[in-house]
Amino acid sequence: ATCIVHYDMWQLNPSEQEVWSTRQEAEPHQVILGRIERDGKKKHHAGLTECLRTMLAGERALFHLPPSLCYGEEGHFSFPAVPPDCWMLADVELIGIKGSTDEPEMERSDMLYEERIERVKTHREHGNDLFRAGDTEGAAREYEM
Structure with missing residues (x-):
């Protein structure tokens, strides 16, 4: 299924630094459930997919995501900079769902x-x-x- 989603992510550590915000970009992201990579590049975190699997269209929820579903043991040292083994707080809004698992809606970029x-x-x-x-x-x- 193709999910239209807004999300914000922050580090769950003393810095509470924001890592990503689709709301600041002013356009929601399109996420195809089950497709984390495309052309060998990571499009979004496995944690975002796991959040979306538990939600209904129109729902907004907060999630605590373990490092294994975000940047892992290594962290991320370019933008966005995230330290190793960092838990994340995700504010996820599932705006809508289109298509199905077998036939997701075509990505906007395509x-x-x-x-x-x-x-x-x-x-x-x-x-x-x-x-x-x-x-x-x-x-x-x-x-x-």
Whole structure:
């Protein structure tokens, strides 16, 4: 399944330094459950996938993530700098879910400009239908996709 998600992550140590924030980027991330790597590069932490597996669309929750699901024993010494064996605090908001495990929705980065515009129109129309039906929360989730 393709999850549309906002998340913030902080180090759970005396520094409490923020490691990542999709909210500051102003655009939610698209996460395909089960796909942590793409083209040999890590796209997101296994911890984020584990958080999303426990959530329902529209839910927001806080999670304490062990080092094994984040930066591990080694930590990370370039941006973002994270010390070894560092636990993380994740504030995760699952905005919506599209597709299925067998057929996830195509990633935005793989789409042509025209395909992205068409997807936006579809989400807007669906959001408008939900709004007219009185489901303002569902409409808001659809508009954020």
